[in-house]
Amino acid sequence: GENVEQHPSTLSVQEGDSAVIKCTYSDSASNYFPWYKQELGKGPQLIIDIRSNVGEKKDQRIAVTLNKTAKHFSLHITETQPEDSAVYFCAARGNEKLTFGTGTRLTIIP
Amino acid sequence: GAGVSQSPSNKVTEKGKDVELRCDPISGHTALYWYRQSLGQGLEFLIYFQGNSAPDKSGLPSDRFSAERTGESVSTLTIQRTQQEDSAVYLCASSRRTGGSSYEQYFGPGTRLTVT
Numbered sequence: 001g002e003n004v005e006q007h008p009s010t011l012s013v014q015e016g017d018s019a020v021i022k023c024t025y026s027d028s029a030s031n032y033f034p035w036y037k038q039e040l041g042k043g044p045q046l047i048i049d050i051r052s053n054v055g056e057k058k059d060q061r062i063a064v065t066l067n068k069t070a071k072h073f074s075l076h077i078t079e080t081q082p083e084d085s086a087v088y089f090c091a092a093r094g095n096e097k098l099t100f101g102t103g104t105r106l107t108i109i110p
Numbered sequence: 111g112a113g114v115s116q117s118p119s120n121k122v123t124e125k126g127k128d129v130e131l132r133c134d135p136i137s138g139h140t141a142l143y144w145y146r147q148s149l150g151q152g153l154e155f156l157i158y159f160q161g162n163s164a165p166d167k168s169g170l171p172s173d174r175f176s177a178e179r180t181g182e183s184v185s186t187l188t189i190q191r192t193q194q195e196d197s198a199v200y201l202c203a204s205s206r207r208t209g210g211s212s213y214e215q216y217f218g219p220g221t222r223l224t225v226t
Binding site: 032099 | 114143150151152153155158160166169201203213214215216217218219220
């Protein structure tokens with residue numbers, strides 16, 4: 001089955017700086033890669049996703065890149081703000097199911 | 111519109127008791143998923159329903175766990191003879207369909223289960 005690894009597990013950045021979270025996946029048949037943001041006491045919220053026929057996607061301060069050959073994808077958050085503090089999960093979809101990474105706790109330092 | 115809802119939000123139960131968790135998916139969503147999230151961990155897939163097809167139960171950790179869904183509506187996850195290691199947040203998600211381009215899963219707020 002699919003295996004997703006996510007790094008780093010924790011990340012602290014100064015407000016206004018950029019944050020990058022990286023994931024690798026094992027199943028070359030995976031074709032959909034969402035990113036979720038989870039705030040304390042809440043369920044994960046989809047923030048951006050990318051399909052395997054696209055190399056990059058951007059939505060305001062958030063972007064995701066995908067390298068199918070290397071089987072890795074990354075989340076980039078620019079001009080970070082205090083409300084970006086949360087746990088972020090990557091996932092890869094293969095065989096009708098999502099396999100999640102173990103999460104990155106992002107802390108924005110004011 | 112209304113999102114995915116789950117009840118109860120919190121459940122404390124004694125070891126050995128049975129518990130039932132409920133999920134109301136977004137209206138019109140044919141696919142429904144259950145996940146388990148242990149403290150500080152990622153999401154562990156439990157079971158997946160798609161329309162009237164047989165569910166994918168490959169993630170259920172033991173035969174104490176079962177789930178049902180009636181048509182494309184409410185689902186219940188049942189844990190029998192609960193153990194302390196069952197303590198976790200149980201999350202439900204739904205999506206419009208899994209074929210084609212509609213893969214997005216929308217999560218509910220979860221049920222925090224504590225087994226004492």
